[in-house]
Amino acid sequence: MIPFLFVVLVTVATVVIGIVATRGAKTTADFFVAGRSVSVGMNAAAISGEYLSAASFMGIAGLIMKSGYDALWYPVGYAAGYLFLLLFIAGPLRRFGAYTIPDFAQGRFDSPSFRKIAVIFVLFIGFFYTMPQMKGAGVTMAAILNWPYAIGIMVVGTVITFNVAVGGMKGITLVQAFQYWAKLFAISVPVFVLAAVFGSPAPDSGVKNSVAGLPTVASGTTVKVKGSAAFPANVLATPVGGIALVFPKGAEIEKIAPVRKLAPNEKLDGLARPSEIYGMTVAGGGAEGLDKLKDVKFLPGTRLTSVPIPVLVDGQPLMKDGKPVTTTMKFEFATPTEVRMEAVDGSPDSPVAAPNAPNDKAWEHPFGPLTSKHGYPLLYTYSLIIALVCGTAGLPHILVRFYTNPDGRAAKRTTLWVMVMLGAFYVFTPLWGTLGRAHMPELYANNTTDAVVIKLPMMLENKLLGEILSGVTSAGAFAAFMSTFSGLLVSMSGAFAHDIYGKMLRPNATGDERMKAFKWAAVGVGVVSMVLGLFVETFDIATMVGWAFAIGAASYFPLLLLGSWWRGLTSTGAASGMLVGGVASLLAIVTSMLLDKKILTMDVSPLVRSLLEQPAIWGVPLSLIIMFVVSKLTASQIPADVDAKMLRLHAPEELGMSKNYE
Amino acid sequence: MSMRNDADHAALLARVLKRQSRLGLAVAAVFVVVLVGLPLANMFSPASVEFKVGGFTATWLFLGVLFYIVTAGLAFVFVNASNKIEDETIAEYRGKAKL
Numbered sequence: 136m137i138p139f140l141f142v143v144l145v146t147v148a149t150v151v152i153g154i155v156a157t158r159g160a161k162t163t164a165d166f167f168v169a170g171r172s173v174s175v176g177m178n179a180a181a182i183s184g185e186y187l188s189a190a191s192f193m194g195i196a197g198l199i200m201k202s203g204y205d206a207l208w209y210p211v212g213y214a215a216g217y218l219f220l221l222l223f224i225a226g227p228l229r230r231f232g233a234y235t236i237p238d239f240a241q242g243r244f245d246s247p248s249f250r251k252i253a254v255i256f257v258l259f260i261g262f263f264y265t266m267p268q269m270k271g272a273g274v275t276m277a278a279i280l281n282w283p284y285a286i287g288i289m290v291v292g293t294v295i296t297f298n299v300a301v302g303g304m305k306g307i308t309l310v311q312a313f314q315y316w317a318k319l320f321a322i323s324v325p326v327f328v329l330a331a332v333f334g335s336p337a338p339d340s341g342v343k344n345s346v347a348g349l350p351t352v353a354s355g356t357t358v359k360v361k362g363s364a365a366f367p368a369n370v371l372a373t374p375v376g377g378i379a380l381v382f383p384k385g386a387e388i389e390k391i392a393p394v395r396k397l398a399p400n401e402k403l404d405g406l407a408r409p410s411e412i413y414g415m416t417v418a419g420g421g422a423e424g425l426d427k428l429k430d431v432k433f434l435p436g437t438r439l440t441s442v443p444i445p446v447l448v449d450g451q452p453l454m455k456d457g458k459p460v461t462t463t464m465k466f467e468f469a470t471p472t473e474v475r476m477e478a479v480d481g482s483p484d485s486p487v488a489a490p491n492a493p494n495d496k497a498w499e500h501p502f503g504p505l506t507s508k509h510g511y512p513l514l515y516t517y518s519l520i521i522a523l524v525c526g527t528a529g530l531p532h533i534l535v536r537f538y539t540n541p542d543g544r545a546a547k548r549t550t551l552w553v554m555v556m557l558g559a560f561y562v563f564t565p566l567w568g569t570l571g572r573a574h575m576p577e578l579y580a581n582n583t584t585d586a587v588v589i590k591l592p593m594m595l596e597n598k599l600l601g602e603i604l605s606g607v608t609s610a611g612a613f614a615a616f617m618s619t620f621s622g623l624l625v626s627m628s629g630a631f632a633h634d635i636y637g638k639m640l641r642p643n644a645t646g647d648e649r650m651k652a653f654k655w656a657a658v659g660v661g662v663v664s665m666v667l668g669l670f671v672e673t674f675d676i677a678t679m680v681g682w683a684f685a686i687g688a689a690s691y692f693p694l695l696l697l698g699s700w701w702r703g704l705t706s707t708g709a710a711s712g713m714l715v716g717g718v719a720s721l722l723a724i725v726t727s728m729l730l731d732k733k734i735l736t737m738d739v740s741p742l743v744r745s746l747l748e749q750p751a752i753w754g755v756p757l758s759l760i761i762m763f764v765v766s767k768l769t770a771s772q773i774p775a776d777v778d779a780k781m782l783r784l785h786a787p788e789e790l791g792m793s794k795n796y797e
Numbered sequence: 798m799s800m801r802n803d804a805d806h807a808a809l810l811a812r813v814l815k816r817q818s819r820l821g822l823a824v825a826a827v828f829v830v831v832l833v834g835l836p837l838a839n840m841f842s843p844a845s846v847e848f849k850v851g852g853f854t855a856t857w858l859f860l861g862v863l864f865y866i867v868t869a870g871l872a873f874v875f876v877n878a879s880n881k882i883e884d885e886t887i888a889e890y891r892g893k894a895k896l
Contacts, residue, residue, distance in 0.1 A: 207860040218828055218868050222821040222875060335852055501839035501846075501856060516836045524832070544880060551872045558865030565861040700818060778803075778810055785813045787883040790890055 137599075138279040138589075141606030142613050145317060146294055149310055149617055156309035157302030163646035165305040167234045167629055167653070173308055173539040179552035181308045182536050184315030184614075185622035186213070186553075187560055188264075189271025190680040192318060192615035195561070197585035198677060199568025200578070202505035203498030205516070206568070209677075210561035212520055214554060216527020221550040224528055227699040227784035229537045229546035230793040235626075236531045236691065237634045243698050244706035245774045247638070252710050254634045256690050256717060257531045260683050261627040261660075262667060264532070265620060267679040269668025272616045278589055279609050288668040291616050296661030299624040300654045304539060307621040314618040315556060321611020322563045325592055325604040329570055332595060346376035348494035350576035351486035354478040358581040362470040363389050365673050366732055368582035371474065372465035373441035376488035380439045380466075381475040385420065388431040389469040395446065395462035401453065403462070404445040413444045415464060430469075440479055476580065489576035498572070509745040514752065522751035526684030529692035532626035542788045567591065585676065588612065620664070624657055631656035682724050689754035690717030697762055699784055702777045708766030716758025723750040809890060816882045824875045831867065835860065 164171060173181070191213065198206040233239045240246075240253035269288045276287030298306055345351060361369045372394050373380070391412065393403060405413035412425055420434030433439065443461035446453045453460040478485030497503040502512035509515065527533070540546040571578060571587035574594050578584045589612065592604035632653035637644050644652070671679065690713040697704045727747040729735035739747070746753060774780065779792075786792040838846055839856055846856035853861070 204857060204860070207857070211860055211864050214865060215828070215832070215868050218872055219825070221872055222825050226879070499854065499857070500843070501836070513836055513840055517833070520832055520836075544883070547876050547879060551869070551876050554865075554869050554872050558869055562862055562865060565857075700814070778807055781814070782806060782810050785817060786809065787887050789887050790809075 137602040138606040138609040141603075141610040142276075142279065145314075145610040145613050146290070146617075148313065148317075149614070150294060150298065152313050153298035153302055153306050153310045157298075157306040163649055165303060167304055167538075167633060168535075169303075169305040169308050169539040171539060171541055173541075175540070175545050175548045175552060177308065177312050178536065178540055178545075178549045179556055180312035180315040181539075182311075182533065182549065182553045183556040183560070184311035184313070184318065184618040185536065186533060186557065186619070187315065187318050187615055188619035188680065189268050189612065189616050190676050191560070191564075192322065192612050193271060193275075193585050193588055194677045194680070195564040196567035196571065196588050197578075198505075199565050200571040200587050201493075201584040203493060203503050203568075204501050205503050205505040207565060208516065208519055209523065210564055212523025213527060214557040214561055216524045217550055217554045217557065219524055220528040220534075221547060221554070224534070224695045224699060225537055225546045225550045226543040228534060228695065229540050230543040230784055230786070230788065232783075232793055233538060234633050235629045236534055237630065237638075239698070240694070240709070241638070243780055244704075244709065244772075246706035249706040249710050250634060250638060252713060253694075254630050256686070256713065257630040257634075258627055259717075260531060260687050260691075261623050261630075262664070263679060263686065264530070264683040265623050265627075265664040266667050266671045266674070267676040268616045268620045268623070269664060270671050270674065270676055270679070271612065273668065273672065274585075275589065275609060275612050275616075278586055279605070284672050285669055288665050291613070291620065292661055292665035292668070295617050295620045295624060296657060299621055299628065299661070300657040303650075303653060303657075304625050304629075307618075307625060308539065311618045311621060314614040315560075317614045318611045318618075319556075319560050321607050321614070322560055322567075322588070325588075325607050326563050326566045326570070328600070328604060329591060329595070330566065333570055333574055345495065346486055346488040347374070348496060349374050349376055349488040349492050350572055350579075352476055352489050352577045352580070354483050354485055354487050355475060356487070356577050357383075357473060357475045358577050360468050360472050360474050360581045362468055362472070365582075366467065368675075369468045370465055370582070371468065371490045371580060373463040374488035374490055374492070375443050375461065375463055377440075377442045377479040378487055378490065379477040379479050379481070380441065381477060382420070382433045382437050382439075382472065383435065383475060384473055385435040385437070386433040386472045386474070387469040388433070388466050389429070390467040391425075391428045391431060391464055392467075393444070393462045394465050395460075397446070400448055402447045404447050404452070413464070414442050415444075416440045438477075442479065474580070476577075490580045491582065492572070492576055492579040509748070510741040511745045514742075515745050515749055518745070518749035518752035521755055522681070522684050522688050522749060525688035525692040525751060525755050527687075528695065529687030529690060530683065531630075531687075531691060532622045534691070534695070535626050535629065536622070543793070544787075624660055624664070627660045628653050628656040631660065678728065682721065685720045685724055685750055685754065686717045688751050689720040689758045690714075693755065693758040693762055697759065701766075702781050703766055703770065703773060704762060705766045705769045705772040707769040707772060708762045708764075711765040712758040712760075712762030715761050716754050719757065720750040720754035723747045723754070809886070812889075813882075813886055816886075817879060820875065820878050820882065824871050828868070828871055831864075 195210050198209060231239055233242060236257060237250045237253035241250035272291035273284040273287040276282040277284055360371055363369055403413045410417050418438045420437035422437060423432040425431050441463055443463060446460045446462055476487050478487050493504045506512040506515040537546045540549055567588055571591050575591050578587055588608045589605055592601045595601035632649055636652040637649045693712055694709050782792045848855055850858055
């Protein structure tokens, strides 16, 4: 109940602040760019508030808990992207004085048709970014109040759509700034309290009772494992330290397979029989179909004991460093199932190694399970860095906020402060990850490390304090979905009202008519976003955000970089690069996702698999090269007044060469 | 603002682009060395990043904490230098206008 009260508090504060701020929103410029009068501090807080989404607030801590060191690149990339934005884009973009990014696309090249492509990308990236926010809202309300998934989506969607439709950009600037500070409070204060109670959050000091280098749960801990709809989050890999799994209500298993990917000449020691597979024994209830390792059914009360299984080559034990190589089995659950984890010896005092957890060495050191999964860790790391850094500088809903600054200098100072504010937030996320690994490793077992910031406070012995801290983090998570969704809604509504309605459908529309169009667009986009959110319950938040980043990195980033600095860029060149780079990256990511979900089954080499999952390392250069080559081939399209346009982008406002849209 | 001829504008543009892009590329180069260098150090010289500070390995501490300070520091240097270039550009341009 306490977490719910905190969520209500932050929601009410959001509505009230939105209404107060809306009083000043009267003109078209107020709605689209907050009258271009937002101060550096306010805009930096608003940009940070908008940027710190569900992926940042819940996903990063969860990913660090799950994958360790390698996941630190995510917050670093999210924050570091602003340095590229500062160095090459923020100042020139603001000086161009547009309302939306498609305005820049058309204005820079005098090409109305290029505006259409730019609008499509704004909407595409926007909806991809909206879906994970909606999922975050649904999941959080389900976690703290057991509400149905759809209700959380409806609550967040309706509140924000109301705020944006009523106040536009001016209305949400103050809200987003408030939500940055709410999120900073929510990520920092509870973790200080938890560290004070639990002890040092250093990676190697928290795990006291490790078994075979794995964090441990108390014998008897019960978790609810997901079903096949959530694949691969329905997998439970038994730990090398041995474990007994009890299914109080029975279980349906889609597939049982060894954790180690066996080479063609490798076999497991033992036999698969109806009552025993490779040394794993069944007691209690009983099992059906165990020898087939597929569509297995465990009856209620079954106790399955897992022990390490020796790997054989030509009938002899496979040895490494003088020790026999062993593996364990992993289970893919068909339906949501309750699983009790017990020590093999049955003693309630014996610690049990947590399933699915990486060992200390893999977790603490670079090139662990995240980047090494396809065998090319360095390539994976670099591609991830490029996606995050270039993707940040290519997100239209973030870029549009720079038009709210009074001038180019303010835009640059704003970016500097955004980096400071984001750093102040992200520095706390590893602490959540390390404390979660040490004190709540059961989250590994059912693949719910995403919930660590909400659930870890509940581990405190003082239950009231735990509820209050969980309430604070729940409110922070809510602020995250709301602020990011606000920005997305303004960006997409602006694209509809200004670019489609005001520039394509009714170029002679008055300011009032465009404001009305903005309000209706906000309602329409809000409703569509809520409906889309209902369909992505089984998708991973970080994956969906990754799609938006990859598309932005290979489309808008090259456009803005070359468009701001190279006078030779033509509209055909820019459009070709955006389309090929953006679409190819999207196809690669979707293919990778379909392979992950086993919807697509084909043999793909590990190198190609890495490049499909992290396409930025080839997608961004591909887009840049196509822009360069096609522009050279279509040099006759370079606008006659390109020098004036470049001066508009780069000359300080004091020289009178910048121009704002009216 | 007095009307200026195209040659003046072209010269102004060339000078602004050259000075600002040099500054941006210089700061970006430092940043890229850090971004490219850290994974390489982790891969090829793990011992150098292995020593511990307060329970954290040096590479954890750098990526988890110090990285933000380094990037904010680079941003601070850039903003000041970029603003200085803008001030000088304005002074030069207005100075020429008075001639």
